[in-house]
Amino acid sequence: MGRCTVRRRTALDFCGLLAAAVALFAAAFPGKGFADGAERAVRVGVWDNPPIVFRDAAGRHAGIAIDVLEQIARAEGWELVYEHAPWGELLERMERGEIDLLTGIGYSAERAGRFVFTGESLIGNWGVVYKGRGLPIASPLDLANRRVAFMRNAIHSDAFADLLRRFQVRFTALYTDSYEDALKAVATGAADAAVVNRVFGTMHAHRYAVDITGIVFNPVYVHYAGHAGTAGLVARIDGHLARLKAQPDSPYYASLERWLTEHEVRAPTWLPAAIAGGALALTLVGGGAWLLRMQVQRRTRELALRSNELEAAIEQRREAQERLKHFALYDALTGLPNRASFLERFPVFVAEPERQKSRAAVLFIDIDHLKTVNESLGHAAGDELIRAVAERLRACLRANDSIFRFGGDEFLVAANQIHSIGDAEAVASRLLRSLKQPVDIAGRPVYASASIGIAVYPDDETTVEGLLKCADAAMYHAKEHGRNRYQLYRSGLIDAVVERLDIDTRLRQALERAELTLHYQPIVALADGRVIGTEALIRWNDPEHGLMRPDVFIPHAERSGAIVPVGAWVLSEACRQAIAWHQDSPEPLSVSVNVSARQFQEPNFVGTVEQALVDSGLPPSRLQLEITEGLLLVVNINVADTLHALKRLGVRLSIDDFGTGYSSLAYLKQLPIDVLKIDRSFVAGIPERMDDAQIATTIITMAHGLGLRVVAEGIETERQVHFLREHGCDYGQGYFIARPLPEKEIARWFPKDHHWRAAQN
Structure with missing residues (x-):
């Protein structure tokens, strides 16, 4: 990063509406001395948040907010009385009306309801x-x-703490x-x-x-x-602030230049993620022996020997039968009882709730993404993960609960x-x-999670087959x-499962029957309306x-592998x-194709x-592959290698739905990404919703700072354009420009000079 550069921002429409509303309120209910500009002492709450507001070594209050406020006070004839206190105390005093104005306060919907x-x-x-x-x-x-x-x-403190809780990170x-x-x-090492x-x-x-880390979050704007x-x-x-910001040579920009260019910005060092974990191994113990009888009398030695041999043969046969029964009722990998064992024990399992007129529950557990571990790290790593998961699940059960491994990535807990x-x-x-x-697999931290279905006896079903079907x-x-x-x-839910299986079957036949088709949605350059390509949508x-x-149907395809x-x-x-x-085009058009994590x-x-x-015969530079932001959460060496290999082919890469999941500048710098696509959920709220507008503009600024292009999805109004x-x-791209159209209709939609006229309005 170079030196900070100050650029004038265009005020959001939402902000203009808010300012107008405040002005109307002030006109109707003028505060004493402020509506008419008469001189009055203004109690200003200040705190240490340099370079926006702070108290310097000489005890004077300084910073961008102070420079601008003092300029306004001179014009209005106000006397500013500064009251310095910790931030939390200032918020409380503001609510009690003990101070008139706060400097450098971040906007949020919750605060807008209070101030x-x-x-x-x-x-x-934004927060870092x-x-x-x-x-x-x-x-x-x-x-x-x-x-x-x-x-x-602090608004960033609350936002990041909430983010960690959503990720279920203990800190x-x-x-x-x-x-x-x-x-x-x-x-100092205290944190x-x-x-x-x-x-x-x-x-x-x-x-x-x-x-600095690569973690950025919670874009906000600072106000009075x-x-x-x-x-x-x-x-x-x-x-006053609106007029100052409208003049490039005003004291507002002089203050920004003064405070934001005093120091060089130090370039961050991006470190790869490394997460430590521990794994527990399950040890199988078995064995047995028999004792030989003592020979008592010499005359019966041969008979005793034969008797011992016969007893040994009987014991060996009994042990073999026990082993066969164990293999039939227990899982060899984890040592847990298996599906057959559960079916055998079911009558005993339901006997107590029947006797006490109470309930029991079966919890069907499926370990998420085990197939990914098997394919990326090998089946030995997958087996190690299953053993560690089995031990953790067993360790957290109550005394009367039982756990079974049904095979593959499936477990079942029977809870009385x-x-x-x-x-x-x-x-x-x-x-x-x-x-x-995480579980440590061959020195690599691997996260395991589970999806659990619960069926209750006798509320949902009374038979073992029925309960298992409901839980599944x-x-x-x-x-x-x-x-x-x-x-x-x-x-x-069972009907939904049947429907899902039906869709899976028919989807696999859809390719053979030519039932799949592509629609194309145009993508235009917002600066001049030039059509630069389309996104292919199945x-x-x-x-x-x-x-x-x-x-x-795509979620079904991803789950079944048909994707x-x-x-x-x-x-x-x-x-x-x-x-x-x-x-056929006067200038080349690109095509964007969505790619799922399963394909990667x-x-x-x-x-x-x-x-x-x-x-x-398409030039690689005309193909753009769109990957979901969620893929960044599971970036490993295989995913990174695949992205770099695609880049070497000349294919362009974009992150779809950016901002809806976990965003890290570290990953954006490490991976060969060309384009960020702002998710339609943010575009839908602009320019009216300040939060959405802030997020959209922050993504644009950060992307351009990294040398990336930005596409906004879901444009539906001219104001958004x-x-x-x-x-x-x-x-x-979006419905305001054009809806997704079949192949023949999209060809007729293209303007002759490939410029979308509405963008010029």
Whole structure:
């Protein structure tokens, strides 16, 4: 990174509306002395958050917020009375009306309900994480069981703590009164990591023995804010701030230049993620012997010897029968009882609840992503993971519960003494918690999670076959709705399983019957309306259900493995169509194809892409592969190698739905990514929703800083086009531009000069 560069931001429409609303409120209910500009002392809450606001060595208050506020106060004839206190205390005093104005407060919906904000922001900011020197911290998962320093009541602190909880990362929070104290805690070893804002870290982190991580989060804008009684004051400040920001040579930009260019920004060091874990091994013990009888009398020695030999033969036969029975009823890999054992014990299992008129529960457990471990690390690693998981599950059960391995990645827990549904849910929660920490497989940390289906006896079923069918259906529902969770059986889930199996069967036949087709949605350059390509979107013309969208059948294809042949067909067909446009178009058009994580696990995926290019004759630079952001969570050497191999072919790579999952600048710098696609959920709210607008503009800024292009998905209004274009978004697609169209219709849609006219409005 070079020196900080200050650029003028265009105010968000939402901010303008908010400012207007505040102004109307002030006009209707003017605060004393503020509506008419009369002189009055203004009590200003200040705190240490350099370079936005702070108290310098001489005890004077300084910073960007102070420079701008004093400029406004001189124009209005106000006397500023500064009241310095910790941030949390200032928030409480503001709510009590003991101060009139807060400087440098980050906007959030929750705070907007408590305070009156200026519509114009003072500066943009986001949260970053710093770590102790040499510590292997590059993602939120690396903070498990570590100490994290937070500033009390800071918006970034609350946001990052919530993020860690969503990732189910256990950590120890150390709260400080300032960002400076948070960094000091890391430098002195009192904490392993600290959460600060981007501006503070950029200006001051170099003073401490800390390193920046690749973790960025929670883009916000910093404002001035007051309470209901000082709404007029806030409105007048907002008007001045808007005028200052509209003048490139104003004191506002001079202050930014002064405070943001004092220090060189130090380039971060990106460290690979390394997560430590532990594994437990299961030891099988067996054995037995027999004792030879003592020969008592010499005359009967031969008879006794023969008797002993006969008894030995009988014992050997008995032991062999016991071993055969054990093999029939127990799993050889884990030593756990198996499915046959559960079926044999079922009458005993349900006898107690029948006698006591209570309940029992069976919990069907499926270990998520075991196939991925087998394919990437080998079956020996998969066996080691199964043994470790079995031990963890067994260790967290109650005294009367039993666990069985049904084979492959499936286990079953039989739980007695279930007095309420909550008891069964508590068992499931303990099972899930036992798998949170990684398992060390050949020196590599591997995370295991599970999908659990619960069926209750006698509520759901009374037969063993019925209970297993109900629990299995509930498990599949849990797996389809995010994995790493449990699901109670409810009526209709079995029908859903039957329907899913039916879809899987018909989907495999759809390729042979030519029922699959591609629709294409244009992608345009927002600056000049130039059509630069299309995204290929699969549709299934199912004889029974008509034209089906991909969100209906693609999850089934990924789970069943049918996505591999279906994905290969999509690649081949999209390349074939793109070369036809390439030959007929006045300028070359690209085609974007979505690729699932399951396809990336195929050993010959790169060969499949290369074959599609060779067969069609499409130049590799005209093909763009879109991968989901979730794939970044499971980046391993195989995924990285595949991405780099595709890049060597000349194919362009993009991250789809960026911002909805876990985003790390470290991964973006390490991997050969060309494009980020802003998810439609953020585009839908702009420009009206400030949160969505902030996220969109932050993604655009960060992407351009990394040399990446940006595509906005789901554009549906002209205002969205104008907003995205004004903030530098490169490309866009959505219904406002064009809906996905079949091959013949998309050819007719293309303008003759390949420029989309509506973009010029």
